[in-house]
Amino acid sequence: xxxxxxxxxxxxxxxxxxxxxxxxxxxxxxxxxxxxxxxxxxxxxxxxxxxxxxxxxxxxxxxxxxxxxxxxxxxxxxxxxxxxxxxxxxxxxxxxxxxxxxxxxxxxxxxxxxxxxxxxxxxxxxxxxxxxxxxxxxxxxxxxxxxxxxxxxxxxxxxxxxxxxxxxxx
Amino acid sequence: xxxxxxxxxxxxxxxxxxxxxxxxxxxxxxxxxxxxxxxxxxxxxxxxxxxxxxxxxxxxxxxxxxxxxxxxxxxxxxxxxxxxxxxxxxxxxxxxxxxxxxxxxxxxxxxxxxxxxxxxxxxxxxxxxxxxxxxxxxxxxxxxxxxxxxxxxxxxxxxxxxxxxxxxxxxxxxxxxxxxxxxxxxxxxxxxxxxxxxxxxxxxxxxxxxxxxxxxxxxxxxxxxxxxxxxxxxxxxxxxxxxxxxxxxxxxxxxxxxxxxxxxxxxxxxxxxxxxxxxxxxxxxxxxxxxxxxxxxxxxxxxxxxxxxxxxxxxxxxxxxxxxxxxxxxxxxxxxxxxxxxxxxxxxxxxxxxxxxxxxxxxxxxxxxxxxxxxxxxxxxxxxxxxxxxxxxxxxxxxxxxxxxxxxxxxxxxxxxxxxxxxxxxxxxxxxxxxxx
Ligand code: FES
Ligand SMILES: [Fe+2]
Numbered sequence: 106x107x108x109x110x111x112x113x114x115x116x117x118x119x120x121x122x123x124x125x126x127x128x129x130x131x132x133x134x135x136x137x138x139x140x141x142x143x144x145x146x147x148x149x150x151x152x153x154x155x156x157x158x159x160x161x162x163x164x165x166x167x168x169x170x171x172x173x174x175x176x177x178x179x180x181x182x183x184x185x186x187x188x189x190x191x192x193x194x195x196x197x198x199x200x201x202x203x204x205x206x207x208x209x210x211x212x213x214x215x216x217x218x219x220x221x222x223x224x225x226x227x228x229x230x231x232x233x234x235x236x237x238x239x240x241x242x243x244x245x246x247x248x249x250x251x252x253x254x255x256x257x258x259x260x261x262x263x264x265x266x267x268x269x270x271x272x273x274x275x
Numbered sequence: 276x277x278x279x280x281x282x283x284x285x286x287x288x289x290x291x292x293x294x295x296x297x298x299x300x301x302x303x304x305x306x307x308x309x310x311x312x313x314x315x316x317x318x319x320x321x322x323x324x325x326x327x328x329x330x331x332x333x334x335x336x337x338x339x340x341x342x343x344x345x346x347x348x349x350x351x352x353x354x355x356x357x358x359x360x361x362x363x364x365x366x367x368x369x370x371x372x373x374x375x376x377x378x379x380x381x382x383x384x385x386x387x388x389x390x391x392x393x394x395x396x397x398x399x400x401x402x403x404x405x406x407x408x409x410x411x412x413x414x415x416x417x418x419x420x421x422x423x424x425x426x427x428x429x430x431x432x433x434x435x436x437x438x439x440x441x442x443x444x445x446x447x448x449x450x451x452x453x454x455x456x457x458x459x460x461x462x463x464x465x466x467x468x469x470x471x472x473x474x475x476x477x478x479x480x481x482x483x484x485x486x487x488x489x490x491x492x493x494x495x496x497x498x499x500x501x502x503x504x505x506x507x508x509x510x511x512x513x514x515x516x517x518x519x520x521x522x523x524x525x526x527x528x529x530x531x532x533x534x535x536x537x538x539x540x541x542x543x544x545x546x547x548x549x550x551x552x553x554x555x556x557x558x559x560x561x562x563x564x565x566x567x568x569x570x571x572x573x574x575x576x577x578x579x580x581x582x583x584x585x586x587x588x589x590x591x592x593x594x595x596x597x598x599x600x601x602x603x604x605x606x607x608x609x610x611x612x613x614x615x616x617x618x619x620x621x622x623x624x625x626x627x628x629x630x631x632x633x634x635x636x637x638x639x640x641x642x643x644x645x646x647x648x649x650x651x652x653x654x655x656x657x658x659x660x661x662x663x664x665x666x667x668x669x670x671x672x673x674x675x676x677x678x679x680x681x682x683x684x685x686x687x688x689x690x691x692x693x694x695x696x697x698x699x700x701x702x703x704x705x706x707x708x709x710x711x712x
Contacts, residue, residue: 155645157469157471158469165628165632165635166467166468166628166631166632166635167468167469167635168468168469168470168471168620168635168638168639168643169635169639170471170639170643170644170645171639171643171645172639174517174519176506176517176519176520177519177640179506180499180502180503180506180647181647183502183505183506184498184499184502184647187497187498187501187502189497189498189501190498191495191498191651191654191655192498192650192651192653192654193498265472266472267472267473267474267615267644268472268473268474268644268645269473269474269475269476269644269653270644270649270650270653270654271644271645272650
């Protein structure tokens, strides 16, 4: 069985290709429901942010669809495994189609790399299949030779629409 | 097929003392009758006046399925208008909210209306001369919803002329609004933070009932709140409990907790859970807040205001408020099997920002389409909506802690797991459904 494995960043400063490979791998881990490995891509002080407002700047005093630290993300991952998680009986599946990620900024001195990835995300459960279009902005840094996500921001094109359940991760 | 239209007896038969017929949830005909009778006969929440602070500001919403506009008139008062051009029916505004300036202008043929709805001008007016136009419906402009009441910022409207007046309809239940508003040191709320919208494939009443259903959290929310409790147990000892854990963990409180917290029943389908304590009782103090409240109200009154822990107050037919967290949920009917849920949050004017932050976190963690707690509930509603099509049993059981003498009683506090509030909502449902039919 060939599974995508994590590559170390060869130098303290990642190449653009290494950043892109990392983002592609992140999406694949979600699609393959390898959520523990996925969670491990996040720094301990990371946030996953899905704004509710177009061009939202404030996650604190403006509501978001998600603004979750690692504790909340790990709760989601644990919940997905639960025997009594009824909204996941049967389970949802998902699929990412990414455009080639673009490296918007690289700041080796601050150990901060920002990327931009337009994507389509499809979530299915039972007979329902729902398509979401979004832009993912990642703030990445290198920790002990590994790339880590400090912030993942997912801007849905229709962030303010009335959705049904969105159960997995974009 | 019409079975219920104009048939008061058939509608009454849908609601028994301890059970209701599935048609109240699944029948499209019953849904249409709710829109024609029950909603227009009730005082229905429209919006908060802070959403339209300046003259010309408008906000579009619905009473039942009828489109209406909340608008700030040039004289500063708040009006509620049917959102329909008197010419050919065009919806006047395209955006949900905005500012009309001094008048509304229909985008189709440019008839214009003052912000109280009255007709201001028609292009090529001459064409209406000698047509008897003055006597037409159209000449009176956009029809106002006649019965409007602004209660300390919260605007309600009633479409029909019959029914109860505002005080009679709400009675003592307004104390929950008072408590939510009094939590501001200056006694004022402001809509803030954005509205969360969540589409539910189920009947609107399932949501309303669920607001006082205290037998489900520890079962349905084991997956979300239960996981929070489990994950939190693994935190190193002495770690400060995060706000998120304070918010979600109490959903896993045992039956006893909910039995003891109590439910209060008022007239006309209104009532609240959390007479003594609630899932909101044990939030950490927000620095600086109590001092402000004390300065504004005096220590004793400040303590009394903040000592109220009402959990969910249901205002029949279709809103619920949470005073301790300044949140209002609006259950907007779309079809028998479709409901839009809007969750609105309020800022306590002149109180620390951290209170709004907590309100928004609550909204995000509990009421969002991306919220794990919300997933638990919606899954149950949708399964119920489907299951009710089974012919194995046409009745929904609401019997828990029923007592034969409960029908006429009001302002009583009972066991917190009683299904009395639901029975009581259905008594109100029958009353407003058949009123004037
Ligand atoms: S429909 Fe509004 S002006 Fe004609
Ligand atoms: Fe619930």
